[in-house]
Amino acid sequence: MYPPTHVTLEGNTAEPELCELCSTLDFKDLFEWGLADVEIDFGTTDELLAREECDFCRILGTLCEDGLDHLQRGDIPSSPSDGKDRQRGFDLSQEIQALFVRDPAHCLTTKPCLVLKQSYRREYFGPIVSLRTVRGEIRGNLSLEDRRHVDFDLLKRMISKCATTHEECKRDPRDDEEMILIDVDQMCLVQVKSVQYVTLSYVWGNNPIFKTNQSNFQRLQAPGALNKVSNLTRDVAAVVKGLGVRYLWIDALCIIQDDESHKRTQISRMADIYGQSCLTIVALTGTSSESTLPGVSTPRPQTLSVVHGMPFTFHLSGLTKTAHDQVYETRGWTFQERLISRRCLYFTDRQVHFECRHGCTSDHEQIFPENDRRRYATPLNPLQPLHSLDKTEKFSLTTLETFTSMVCQYTSRTLSYPSDIENAFLGIQAFMSRKLSWRFVAALPMGVLDWALLWLPRGQLKRRSWVSTNGKEVRPPSWSWLGWEGQV
């Protein structure tokens, strides 16, 4: 449906489109064997971004946008000059110069970087690397394409490596119950058990979204009934299909939303639903069910370009950095979904990250040669330290620290309904109970209740209360963090 646009080197003998500046550059010297200091002025960032028709400026432009993004957030990736106090105060309303710099003494690499400069302030981004060796071979054994569309075969290979070699990522054998799932071949709801399925974790957004309820449940079981539900459902179904899986679970469609008893049992089974699924697709940069998955139906910005037979690319920000300011990461419900999943595929604007209990990588990183990859970067999943533990470490320092950090992250998030505070944390409790035999009272671990009662507020707290469906006011116990609104 969405074929990747291949630009393999064999087919890429055409003369590159280069701007006036780039056509004077000696790319072989700059990227493959040169060592001397180089500094080339690419004009202001606006000028660089405007030279879209140039094959080299275009990829520099993607790196430049990344850099501007970092400046805006005030978080600079570990740059070569780390360790010194650096002036970060760029004035983004003023012009910023873009330089192309090779400065081995300062950068600790002979690869050129993009430098964003304003008066005496400089920040380094990159480096930009050629994937070709001096002898002209392509490093890394994957076919190169411009990477604007997601390559499903590549994702499949990443997942199958996990499925075949990681002991800790195997599914716990468990009796399956019948579930409502989406059949992506027929695009309709089905009721099945013991099948392989993918789960979706996403943000509902502020607009009303299409849901399954008692009145349309029958109709949605007819083939084709889910064809036009939302952009997100369409894209996710295309990915699931591309990965060779047939079934998909999405909360809005697979829980009958106005059937209270169905809803209650499904919510209590969250740890199973996400834990038993073979993969969770995380729409990390999406803000609603109308957002698309980048690289599926809509192209991503170009991160690889071939000039004179040389494929150029650069390292992109890691998962933790990208996740940092996403709406997804502020929502209460999404917190446990990705935490209790065995494998997650995070769709972001530039790349698809894969995280399992073993480590993480991304589709972009996969094109770098083995020793050039920053493999197993900081996990985004705070539960990761727990996977290697056994039950003898029930209340060890690691488990207590992990629990503390989870509560701290969870309480910093927002919930649309204050009454969801315990529900959206139940999956995590179930996970801890299964993994470490913890038991909970008001979301505090009972075995170390004396310790758990010593939680502290991080700021102003407000007493949590809500009115239940029978009109009574509900207040969770004040001695638990459940009883309060605000971060602890």
Ligand SMILES: [Zn+2]
């Ligand atoms: Zn150019």
Ligand SMILES: [Zn+2]
């Ligand atoms: Zn794995």
